[in-house]
Amino acid sequence: MAKCQFKEQYKDLEKNLMVDFYCDEAELLASGLCIFHDKYYLEDKAHIDEHSAKIRQKLQHLIKDAVYNKKPLFCIGFHLLDFDISKIGIDKVFTIPVYFSHAIFFGETSFFGAQFKGEASFYSATFYGETGFAEATFNKRTDFDSAVFHKETGFTATHFHGNISFSNTIFKENSIFIFAHLSECYGDTDLDNTAFHGETDFSEATFHGNTDFSSTTFHKKATFNHTTFIKKVYFFQTNFLNLTYFSGKFTTDTDFYKAYFENKEKVVFDIDNMHHVSFINTDIVGIRFSDNAIWGEEAKDRFRILDERRLEDIYKKEIDEEENDEDKNDEEEEDNDKAWRMQVFNLGSIVAEYRNLRENYEYRRRY
Numbered sequence: 001m002a003k004c005q006f007k008e009q010y011k012d013l014e015k016n017l018m019v020d021f022y023c024d025e026a027e028l029l030a031s032g033l034c035i036f037h038d039k040y041y042l043e044d045k046a047h048i049d050e051h052s053a054k055i056r057q058k059l060q061h062l063i064k065d066a067v068y069n070k071k072p073l074f075c076i077g078f079h080l081l082d083f084d085i086s087k088i089g090i091d092k093v094f095t096i097p098v099y100f101s102h103a104i105f106f107g108e109t110s111f112f113g114a115q116f117k118g119e120a121s122f123y124s125a126t127f128y129g130e131t132g133f134a135e136a137t138f139n140k141r142t143d144f145d146s147a148v149f150h151k152e153t154g155f156t157a158t159h160f161h162g163n164i165s166f167s168n169t170i171f172k173e174n175s176i177f178i179f180a181h182l183s184e185c186y187g188d189t190d191l192d193n194t195a196f197h198g199e200t201d202f203s204e205a206t207f208h209g210n211t212d213f214s215s216t217t218f219h220k221k222a223t224f225n226h227t228t229f230i231k232k233v234y235f236f237q238t239n240f241l242n243l244t245y246f247s248g249k250f251t252t253d254t255d256f257y258k259a260y261f262e263n264k265e266k267v268v269f270d271i272d273n274m275h276h277v278s279f280i281n282t283d284i285v286g287i288r289f290s291d292n293a294i295w296g297e298e299a300k301d302r303f304r305i306l307d308e309r310r311l312e313d314i315y316k317k318e319i320d321e322e323e324n325d326e327d328k329n330d331e332e333e334e335d336n337d338k339a340w341r342m343q344v345f346n347l348g349s350i351v352a353e354y355r356n357l358r359e360n361y362e363y364r365r366r367y
Contacts, residue, residue, distance in 0.1 A: 001026050006037040008077050010101040013119035013141045021076045021101075036078040042106060052081045060088050072097040072118070082107035082129075085114045094118065097140075100125050111136050122147050133158050141187070144169050152198070155180050163187030163209075166194050173198035183209030188231075191216055202227050213238050224248060235259045242266065250276045253306070257281055269293070278306045280349050285359045295357075305357070307350045 004023035012019045025034035035041050035058065041051055059080070066073035067090055076099050083105055085092050097118035108129040114136045124146040131149055134156040142160055146168045153171060157179040164182055167190045178201055182189040188209040194216040203225035211229060214236035222240060227248040235256045243266040250271070255278045261267045264286030269277075272292045296304035 002028060002032075004028060004034040004037055005032045006034070006077055008102050010076050010099055011121060011123050011143060011145075013121055013143060014097065021074060023077075036075075039079060039104075042079055042081050048081075055080065056087070063088055063090055063094075066096055067094070070096055072099060075100045075103055077102040077104075079104050080106065080109075082109075084108075084110045085112065086110070094120070097121075105129070105131070108132075116140070116142070119143075127151070127153070138162070138164065148172070149175070152176070159184055160189070161185040163189075165190040167191070168193045170195045171198060171200070175200050177202045177205050179203075180205045182207050182211070188212070195219070196222065199223070201225075206230065207233070210234075212236075217241065218244065221245075229254060240267065244268070245270070247271055249273070252276055254278065255280070261287060276306060278310075278353075279356065280307050280353050282356075284356050287360060289360070303357070305350070305353060307353060311350060 004025040006023040008021050009018050010021050011017070023034060023037060025036065028034060029038050029041065031038050031040070035051070035055055042048065042055070044051060059075070059078070062075070063073060073094065073096055078100070080103060092113050093115045095117045097120070098116060099121045101121050101123040103122070103125045105125065105127045106129065109127055109131045111133045112135060114133070116136070116138045117140070119140045119142070120138055121143045123143050125144075125148075127147070127149045128151070130151045131153045134154050135158065136155075137159045139161045141163045142165070144164075144166045147166075148170045150172050152174045154176045156176055158177070159181045161184045164187070169191075171194070175196060175198060180202070182205065184206075186209070189207055189211045192212045192214040194213075196217065197219045199221040200218055201223045203223055204227070205224075206228045208230050210232045212234045214234050215238065217239040219241050221243045222245070224244075224246045225248070227246070228251070229249065230251045232252055233250065233254040235254070236258065238256070238259045239262070240260065241262045243263070244261065245268045247270040250273070254276050257278065257280055259279070259282045261283070264284070265288075267287045269287065269289050271277075272290050272294060274289070274293050274295050275297050277295075294302040295306070296302050297309070
């Protein structure tokens with residue numbers, strides 16, 4: 001029996017590798033595709049209600065079958081219109097891995113309050129209407145890599161318990177992560193190479209694992225009001241092109257390495273405890289810091305920045321290694337020398353960072 005001709009690769013989150021997907025739907029249209037994969041099926045305006053109802057009914061059957069038989073749900077490459085999890089009839093709970101990779105969501109999309117107990121993939125999915133994942137819970141690994149959100153998107157009070165990735169994701173309008181908890185129980189949060197074209201709000205959000213914003217661009221207002229970062233944070237070559245506001249807490253090392261702040265007059269770090277923060281190779285002149293900012297670990301050395309302490313630790317480690325192991329062979333010495341050269345920070349860059357900080361204070365007349 002002939003089956004749908006659709007095929008695509010998807011990322012298997014359990015095996016952590018790319019796998020070929022072949023649609024096994026046997027009820028075909030003239031195109032040789034099923035109703036989920038024929039892009040013209042939902043474009044038939046004369047029968048739009050009938051077609052969308054048929055897709056919804058068939059999707060409901062697929063979901064219930066997957067849940068009942070405890071097998072992964074594959075909605076890869078599906079075309080869906082006005083998807084609302086509350087209308088599926090499964091109490092908003094997915095007990096099995098869910099794959100919406102390459103899916104195209106037309107109209108409004110709502111996963112409000114959904115519970116994903118298995119892995120969840122929205123890899124390379126496209127959302128054309130307003131999209132909401134508010135108060136949803138993702139228990140395991142979650143993947144939004146390369147997804148595109150065309151309208152406002154909400155992750156308000158969403159809980160991601162495991163690894164969560166938004167790498168290479170595009171938010172074309174506002175994105176809201178207020179009260180969100182990311183990598184709450186284990187794992188890390190990847191937001192590298194992400195493009196935020198609208199305003200972005202992480203107010204009251206908590207990042208529990210290591211967090212990576214490397215090479216990400218915030219085109220409009222970026223708000224991190226009362227945001228908490230519990231583990232390491234990387235803002236390597238991150239671009240802040242508009243108003244940027246940070247308050248809350250950096251609990252451990254936070255690196256703004258070669259970060260770019262285009263409108264420094266509109267950048268505010270309203271945080272007193274800055275002793276975990278590095279701005280090495282970043283121009284910070286003109287940025288507003290708290291009047292009570294402390295850069296050192298103690299008040300008595302409030303202006304002794306993180307990178308000076310890092311360099312001091314490296315020197316101490318080198319001395320200890322030399323004292324404890326004077327018989328290193330040439331190969332080991334060469335490796336150590338290479339590792340030393342690869343260090344991001346050195347004396348020259350730290351002096352430049354202090355110069356930047358001093359010029360900032362002079363600029364703000366707060367020295």
